[in-house]
Amino acid sequence: MRRIAVTGKPGVGKSTVVARAVEKLDLKACGIRTAEILVHGKRQGFSIEDISSGRKGILSHVRCTGPKHGKYHVNLTDLDGIGTKAIRNALDCDIVVIDEVGPMELRSEDFIRAVEDVLDSDRPVLAVLHRSSTHPLAQRIREEFEVIVVDENNRDDLPEGIVEMFE
Incomplete structure (x- = not known):
């Protein structure tokens, strides 16, 4: 069972x-999967999407309510209602994708438990890992996964390399 986490500085292209x-x-x-929410070229927050169903919501936004992280407020309703649910349902799939295990997502105890359940399973996993999180779940991923640092020089070739690792 292959487990890979990609990490790197913000904006380098980990999610891509x-x-x-x-x-x-x-x-x-x-x-x-998560993505930036841009308004007039400025990041206003992040969306969250269930890869299987296509259901989308707001992970965090400057205008949300919820726990604050930097200038954003984490939308626990969508994080748990879409994100945590998608991770729990992913145990029936060939590969579990978690974009991202980072400070915003780690505000939810339900999210943490769902990811721990995946880690305790035999499922292959491809994840994005926040580069400097010291949370115990992030530390566990660093210890158990093959961690690849994404940078401007390798990001274009990495997708094909990751595919080969899972074949």
């Missing part, structure tokens, strides 16, 4: 690397 790898994989991928 994972999304491109998932597109190329000949496996049924389930889980979550």
Whole structure:
């Protein structure tokens, strides 16, 4: 069972690397993906999507209510209602995708438990990992996964390399 986490500095393309790898994989991928919410070219927050159902919501936003992280407020309703649910349902798929295990997602105890359940399973996992989180779940992923650092020089070739690792 292969487990890979990609990490790197903000904005380097971690989520893009994972999304491109998932597109190329000949496996049924389930889980979550996140994306920036841009308004007039400025980041206002992040969306969250259930890969399997396509259901989307707001992970965090400058205008949400909920726990604060930097300038954003984490929307626990969508994080748990879409994200945590998608991760729990992903145990029936060929590969679990978790974009991302980071400070915003780690505000939810339900999210943490869902990811721990995945880690305790025999499912292959492809995850995005926040580069400097010291949370025990992030530390566990660093210890148990093959961790790949994404940078400007390798990000274009990484999706194909990740696909090869899962074949």
